[in-house]
Amino acid sequence: xxxxxxxxxxxxQPAEGAAAKLSSRVSLPRRHSFYEAMWGWALIAPALxxxxxxxxxxxxxxxxxxxxxxxxxxxxxxxxxxANFREVIFDEGFRASLINTVVYxxxxxxxxxxxGLLIALLIESSHSCRALYRAVHFLPFMAxxxxxxxSWEALLHPTIGLVNHSLAALGLxxxxxxxxxxxxxxxxxxxxxxxxxxxxxxxxxxGLKSIPLDLYDAADVDGAxxxxxxxxxxxxxxxxxxxxxxxxxxxxxxxxxxxTVQILTQGGPGHSSEMLLYTIYRxxxxxxxxxxxxxxxxxxxxxxxALTLLxxxxxxKRVHYQ
Amino acid sequence: xxxxxLSPAAAILRHGVLVLTSAFILVPFVWMVSLSLKSPGxxxxxxxxxxxxxxxxxxxxxxxxxxxxxxxxxxNGLLVCALILAAQILVCAPAAYAxxxxxxxxxxxxxxxxxxxxxxxxxxxxxxxxxxxxxLGILNTYLALVIPYxxxxxxxxxxxxFFRKIPDDIVHAARLDxxxxxxxxxxxxxxxxxPAVIAFSIFSVVAHWNDLFWPLIAVRDGHLMPAPxxxxxxxxxxxxxxxxxxxxxxxxxxxxxxxxFLAAQKWFVEGMTGGSVK
Numbered sequence: 001x002x003x004x005x006x007x008x009x010x011x012x013q014p015a016e017g018a019a020a021k022l023s024s025r026v027s028l029p030r031r032h033s034f035y036e037a038m039w040g041w042a043l044i045a046p047a048l049x050x051x052x053x054x055x056x057x058x059x060x061x062x063x064x065x066x067x068x069x070x071x072x073x074x075x076x077x078x079x080x081x082x083a084n085f086r087e088v089i090f091d092e093g094f095r096a097s098l099i100n101t102v103v104y105x106x107x108x109x110x111x112x113x114x115x116g117l118l119i120a121l122l123i124e125s126s127h128s129c130r131a132l133y134r135a136v137h138f139l140p141f142m143a144x145x146x147x148x149x150x151s152w153e154a155l156l157h158p159t160i161g162l163v164n165h166s167l168a169a170l171g172l173x174x175x176x177x178x179x180x181x182x183x184x185x186x187x188x189x190x191x192x193x194x195x196x197x198x199x200x201x202x203x204x205x206x207g208l209k210s211i212p213l214d215l216y217d218a219a220d221v222d223g224a225x226x227x228x229x230x231x232x233x234x235x236x237x238x239x240x241x242x243x244x245x246x247x248x249x250x251x252x253x254x255x256x257x258x259x260t261v262q263i264l265t266q267g268g269p270g271h272s273s274e275m276l277l278y279t280i281y282r283x284x285x286x287x288x289x290x291x292x293x294x295x296x297x298x299x300x301x302x303x304x305x306a307l308t309l310l311x312x313x314x315x316x317k318r319v320h321y322q
Numbered sequence: 323x324x325x326x327x328l329s330p331a332a333a334i335l336r337h338g339v340l341v342l343t344s345a346f347i348l349v350p351f352v353w354m355v356s357l358s359l360k361s362p363g364x365x366x367x368x369x370x371x372x373x374x375x376x377x378x379x380x381x382x383x384x385x386x387x388x389x390x391x392x393x394x395x396x397x398n399g400l401l402v403c404a405l406i407l408a409a410q411i412l413v414c415a416p417a418a419y420a421x422x423x424x425x426x427x428x429x430x431x432x433x434x435x436x437x438x439x440x441x442x443x444x445x446x447x448x449x450x451x452x453x454x455x456x457x458l459g460i461l462n463t464y465l466a467l468v469i470p471y472x473x474x475x476x477x478x479x480x481x482x483x484f485f486r487k488i489p490d491d492i493v494h495a496a497r498l499d500x501x502x503x504x505x506x507x508x509x510x511x512x513x514x515x516x517p518a519v520i521a522f523s524i525f526s527v528v529a530h531w532n533d534l535f536w537p538l539i540a541v542r543d544g545h546l547m548p549a550p551x552x553x554x555x556x557x558x559x560x561x562x563x564x565x566x567x568x569x570x571x572x573x574x575x576x577x578x579x580x581x582x583f584l585a586a587q588k589w590f591v592e593g594m595t596g597g598s599v600k
Contacts, residue, residue: 033425039503040426047417048432050473054451055439061450119343122336126328129337135587136344139351141594142579144532146550147572150557151354154565160366162353194347202591227332256443259534263554277445277535284449285539294449301446308441 062301066294084291085298094296096271097279100185101255104275107189108196108254113246115193116200121235123201124208125227134205138198145195145259152191153178153264178264181272188273191260196253200246207242211235248311255303276300354576358382358569365565378566383574385567390559392571394545395552396578402467402548403527409472410526411512411519418481419507423493433482439475445535452539466540467548471530477522484515517592524586524593528579549575 064070066084070077088094123133140148155162156177164174177187215234224233258277261267267274267282280300284293328336352372357365361378364370386392420426421433444451447470455466488511496506512519534550541547547555553571560568583590 036424037426040420040424040429043416043420043424043503043507044429044432047413047473047478048435050413051435051439051475053454054470054473055442055447055475056435058447058450058454059442061453062446065449115343119340122340125336126333128333129340131587133340133344135584137347138587138591139580139583140347142528142532142583142590143351143576144550144572144579146532146534146554147575148350148354150553150568150572151350151357154357154569155350155353162349162370165370194350198347199595202595206595256445258445259550262534262538263557280445280448281535281538285452290449297446297449301443304443304446305441 059301062294062297065290066298069291071290072288080291084295088292088295088299091292093271093274094279097267097274097276097296098299100271100273101257101275104185104189104192104257105251105254107186108192109247109251111189111193112196112200112250112254113243115197116246116250117204117239117243119197120201120204120208121231124205134201137201140195141198146263148195149191149260149263152260156187179269181269184265184269184273188257188260188264191264192254192257196250199253200250203246203249204239204242207239208235211238245311248307252304252307252311255300255307276303351576354569354572357565358386358567358573360566362564362566379570382566382570385564386556386570386574389567390552390556390571391544392549392552392556392574395547395549396575398464398546398552399531399548399550402464403530405464405468406471406530407523407526409468410474410477411523413473414477415481415512415519416504416507418478418485419503419511421478422482422485423490423511424503436475436478439473440479444470448536448539451536455540462541462543462546464546467537467546470536474522474526477526480518480522481515484518485511488514520589521593524590528590528594531579 064077067079067081068077069080069083119133119137123130123137154160156164158164158174158176158179163177167174175183177183211234215238216230219230219234222233224230256277257275258281261273261275261278262281265273267278276296277300280293280296283289283296356372356374359377359379359382360374361376361381364375364378421429421436451470452461455461455469458465458469460466460469492510492514493506496510501509531548532550533548534554537548537551538554541551544552544555553568553575556571557568
């Protein structure tokens with residue numbers, strides 16, 4: 001999903017509309033227009049059918065299920081208004097899930113963005129080993145999360161894990177990281193940062209490359225020749241719009257965390273590491289509470305849509321800086 | 323940034339910090355491979371090292387591919403990724419051409435539908451998709467793993483962006499040469515937008531090779547499981563205690579994408595960031 005998001009917002013660029021108008025003025029002779037329209041429909045028909053069947057009918061379906069008493073296997077349903085949402089909102093499990101997800105995102109986003117920015121700045125500050133560092137930091141973003149979660153579980157194992165061994169060797173307190181209510185969410189957040197910082201890094205590196213070099217020359221002339229001055233007067237201000245974009249893209253990825261919860265904690269202990277996607281999965285497909293699952297899915301959808309629209313707006317602003 | 327020459331102290335500091343962050347990144351990978359080479363006795367010993375005292379790799383990897391059908395899981399993953407990607411390109415490229423180069427009634431509305439589709443996460447649609455697969459009688463088949471993904475709004479959007487940059491004159495010339503519109507899509511547009519096709523292919527394959535959420539819902543039969551679901555089942559079966567073979571299986575599942583990434587980094591970075599990084 002996340003990779004689709006930068007694309008959405010490019011739409012917002014005003015140049016596109018103008019280009020469309022321009023190309024329509026140099027249109028084909030009239031006799032071709034019927035032929036062209038027929039081909040247009042023929043070529044788009046398969047995609048259109050699948051879009052309707054696989055995206056639009058299902059999204060309507062989620063709303064129907066959320067606002068009705070439909071259950072798996074039921075042949076009829078009646079609308080019950082907000083009953084499912086009322087049940088969800090007053091359910092301790094859902095509230096824990098929503099709060100955990102927000103707390104998790106609030107931990108992952110600053111950690112990922114700041115680490116990604118720092119690493120991008122350090123890597124770009126010299127040519128030495130640049131490609132190697134970049135490749136290493138990007139690895140977790142592509143590695144199968146399920147498999148890596150199993151490795152994290154071994155690292156965090158209370159008796160044979162490297163983490164507790166190292167802490168004990170340093171004389172620091174150890175913990176049963178994934179079975180302790182107070183540590184489980186921060187630990188999942190560290191894994192989330194580990195997964196995503198390479199993504200933030202490559203986005204920042206692209207942002208750094210797009211800063212015109214003459215800005216640094218101008219800063220030089222104005223006496224900002226120390227690296228800290230250059231960072232403060234040119235680099236950070238010019239990265240502002242990219243940073244906004246990175247924050248939202250990382251937030252979207254953090255909201256969509258599922259694999260680590262499913263493999264490492266199953267939402268436990270208690271509800272202490274339950275997050276929205278896991279709740280949707282468990283309620284819908286393990287407990288078969290369709291109405292409940294659909295209501296949570298709609299809450300999740302609302303968050304994702306709000307963030308994506310925010311991102312589109314932030315990309316809009318980005319245009320002014322380029 | 324790159325114009326600056328670092329002082330020796332700054333250069334050392336740079337390497338110092340980056341080596342530390344690299345270590346943080348690499349520890350889970352190194353630990354995974356390390357455990358996959360160790361005997362159960364050594365894994366549960368109080369002291370440890372990265373390299374195994376006694377090389378147990380052959381046993382662990384043999385167990386990973388014989389005690390569970392790991393090659394089958396990986397084959398399933400490959401098949402599902404290939405089917406999804408083929409379907410996506412077959413469906414999205416003609417649609418993107420129609421949206422980019424043809425004028426027809428309803429085009430703008432359909433494009434708006436594509437944009438709305440971009441907003442909808444598959445996880446939100448999973449319940450109705452499950453019901454759809456049930457009604458079609460395809461739950462617990464390869465088809466169930468493929469069907470929800472045969473059209474990609476992102477693919478249509480990305481291809482359209484690239485097709486628009488191809489000059490109209492080329493399309494007109496192709497028509498004069500007698501090419502049909504469908505032939506223009508496959509013989510002119512797709513080859514000229516090959517970078518977009520490659521970037522999209524990497525994005526698609528990485529996403530579906532790694533996906534756990536939908537396979538967990540769509541298939542129960544062990545013979546149909548793609549790799550992430552397969553190793554999850556392996557972990558549950560082993561109660562998570564036989565770490566050696568489990569780590570060997572994890573290593574084998576992660577390895578193909580990481581090797582491909584190291585061989586073609588530029589393409590992967592572009593694909594994984596939706597073409598926003600060149």
